[in-house]
Amino acid sequence: VLDGEQKHLVASARFAVLFSFGVLAGAGGDWCRDAAAEAVDFLWNAHRDSAHGGYFWILRGDEPVDRRKQSYGHAFVVLAGAMAHRAGIAGAKPLLEDAADIAERHFFRGEDLALNTASEDFAEITGYRGQNPNMHFCEAFIAAYEATGDQAYLDRAYRIADALARRIATRIG
Numbered sequence: 001v002l003d004g005e006q007k008h009l010v011a012s013a014r015f016a017v018l019f020s021f022g023v024l025a026g027a028g029g030d031w032c033r034d035a036a037a038e039a040v041d042f043l044w045n046a047h048r049d050s051a052h053g054g055y056f057w058i059l060r061g062d063e064p065v066d067r068r069k070q071s072y073g074h075a076f077v078v079l080a081g082a083m084a085h086r087a088g089i090a091g092a093k094p095l096l097e098d099a100a101d102i103a104e105r106h107f108f109r110g111e112d113l114a115l116n117t118a119s120e121d122f123a124e125i126t127g128y129r130g131q132n133p134n135m136h137f138c139e140a141f142i143a144a145y146e147a148t149g150d151q152a153y154l155d156r157a158y159r160i161a162d163a164l165a166r167r168i169a170t171r172i173g
Contacts, residue, residue: 009073
């Protein structure tokens, strides 16, 4: 449903990703770069929870209305930071590093697969580790590796892929 006031974390992050692709493709002159920078800034200044860390799921305008933290959305913030950093967008590397740190500390918690949903302060978190957010985290961490060359990002992507495609898949049946 189109709602001009509601801002969903995934959509906000996808704007940064798509406009960064535009920059990398040489499309659109300065407007793609400006739009990517605006999207990165919006993620950092509106979606980011400066009190507890992480990124709010849904905003109305620039105010959080759904304060849960969803690993699915955080995967897209990692991807946004990675693609924008690769495109040379100011502020993208801190976004990438922050989102990746939140993911490791609060969603992965030393495991190979991320948990799905957390409360605003991460005190309550679901025990479910679903395939969909982990698939998107795998993609995001590969992009983070490509943008930075940091082996830790590629190692994280490998652990996710190995868990989903080999270890869990071979236990079924």
